[in-house]
Each structure stands twice: as C-alpha cells, then as structure tokens.
Amino acid sequence: MPEGAAGKSAWNSTAFTAVNSGFNLLRHNILIGKTADFFGALNKKPLTLSQSDLAYQLVCMSSQNNTTERSGTRLKLVDAAVMLMRQKGFTATTVDDICAEAHVTKGGFFHYFKSKDHIAKAALERFHEGKVKDFREAPFRLLADPLDRVFGRLDFSKKASGGARRVTKGCLMGMFAQELSFTNPELRDICGDIFVRIAKDFEKDLGEAKAAHPPRIAFEPKSVAMLYVAIIQGSLMLAKAAESNAVLAENIEQLRGYLQTLFDVTPARVGRPGEQALSVSSN
Numbered sequence: 001m002p003e004g005a006a007g008k009s010a011w012n013s014t015a016f017t018a019v020n021s022g023f024n025l026l027r028h029n030i031l032i033g034k035t036a037d038f039f040g041a042l043n044k045k046p047l048t049l050s051q052s053d054l055a056y057q058l059v060c061m062s063s064q065n066n067t068t069e070r071s072g073t074r075l076k077l078v079d080a081a082v083m084l085m086r087q088k089g090f091t092a093t094t095v096d097d098i099c100a101e102a103h104v105t106k107g108g109f110f111h112y113f114k115s116k117d118h119i120a121k122a123a124l125e126r127f128h129e130g131k132v133k134d135f136r137e138a139p140f141r142l143l144a145d146p147l148d149r150v151f152g153r154l155d156f157s158k159k160a161s162g163g164a165r166r167v168t169k170g171c172l173m174g175m176f177a178q179e180l181s182f183t184n185p186e187l188r189d190i191c192g193d194i195f196v197r198i199a200k201d202f203e204k205d206l207g208e209a210k211a212a213h214p215p216r217i218a219f220e221p222k223s224v225a226m227l228y229v230a231i232i233q234g235s236l237m238l239a240k241a242a243e244s245n246a247v248l249a250e251n252i253e254q255l256r257g258y259l260q261t262l263f264d265v266t267p268a269r270v271g272r273p274g275e276q277a278l279s280v281s282s283n
Helices: 001-033 036-044 049-087 095-102 106-112 116-136 145-160 171-180 185-212 221-242 246-263
Strands: 265-268 277-280
Touching: 001 265, 049 095, 049 106, 049 171, 095 106, 095 116, 116 145, 116 171, 116 185, 145 185, 145 246, 171 185, 171 221, 185 221, 221 246, 246 265
Parallel strands: none
Antiparallel strands: 265 277
16 A cells, blocks of 8 residues: 555544544543534634644543543442441451442552552542531531630531431541551541641631630640540440440530530520520520
C-alpha cells in the first residue's frame, strides 16, 4: 500500500473510533434530553473542522464521560473501605474484600490506589468530610447565643450517633487510632490531626460562650473541647462493647452537667419546640 494511503487508512481508523465515541455520547444526551447545546452550536456556525480537530474534539467528549465513570468507581471503592473498616477494622479488611463489596476488579483497585494504606487515608478523609457536613448543617448552628450552640452540639452528637434506637457503628478515626497507634504512625497521625480539627470547631463556640457569659469557674476552651472529643470517642467504644448507645447518652449528659457548672446555668424550656435552651443564673 502506498505511504499516503497507509497514513490515510490509519487516520480513518482513529477518526472512526472517535466519531463512534462521539455519537455514543450524543445518543446518551438524546435519551436524557440534553441536545440543545449540541445542535445549537451546529446551527450557529458551519462545521469547518479539520480532520485532526474533529478527532480531537470527539475524543475529548468521550474522555469527559470516562472521567466521570472513573471518579464514580473510585468513590465506590472508598465507600466500601469505609463500611468494611468500620465493621472489621483495618487489619481484618483485605483489598479483595473491598473489591468484592464495590464490585470492582483488583486491577481497577490498583488503578486508583497503590495499597490498602493508600485507600485507608482516603477512607478517613471521606468519613471525616461526611461528619463535618452533618455538623456544619446541624440545627444548633443557627442558634444566635453561643452557649445555646454549645449545648445544642451535645444534643446533636447523641442523635448523630444513632440515638437510643440503634447501636453506633463507631468512629473510623477512633477505630484506627486504637488499632494502629503503634504499627502505623502515618495513619495514627492523620487520626490525631482530625481529632484536633474536631476540637477546634467546638473550641470556637466555647470561647464565644465564655466571652458572652463569664463563667463561674475559669476554664480553657481548648482543654474542654478536647475533653468533649475524648468523651465522645471513649463512649463510642463503650457503646459498641455494650451493644447499646445508652452509655454514650449518659456520658454526654455528664458532660452537659459539667458545662452547666462551669457556666452556672440551669435548663429551661423556651419557645423552640424540641430544643433545650438555657437560662443563666443571676448568682
């Protein structure tokens, strides 16, 4: 075959693959009703693309589809790791377990993650981001008085752990910190950093409450915030051992009593149904 003919044949093969991918994407868009932009562009401007431009643009269209699919596969793997590692721990969870739960091949796993340690880091971040979102959108955030937000956080913490009706599955950071503190310093340090971030979030409300309502007993917001983290983490472990969230609720109420003593407050019902506000003692 002449050199020119061979080159043209090779380009035709590439163009056919690209065009086929492009038409598959167009067919998908027709099914979901997203064709206005595609046909609108054709009506506004004549199609004067060169062969290389056409191939490039259609391949890019196909690549965008593939990128979405790849990110979805990665997320399935991470979510499977979160679920299994909360249930079984880090050591007992294998890569094969994660692949089976996510319905992804082992080759697919190693396309995204170098090792089980690598996906464990992603699982920690995924789990923490979910909790951050829950607490950021929690009703207590809307309370104007920082002292109400302090006590509202305690109420939300009980509900976020499942309340009295079901047993908590535990905290992934707490599980890893217990299991890996001496064997995996990198994961242990990630857990420690997340604990500090949780405490800093509570420390802000405690500091504002201290400024707005001078406490009866001096305290450092940072230390009390870390006490909150310790009580929550320890109580989650005890709740799993007892197969009951009762101990978690009891310990949060003990913390509530301690904070009420610091601020010299007594519980009082106000006009917000289902929420507990506070009245500051005049003493």
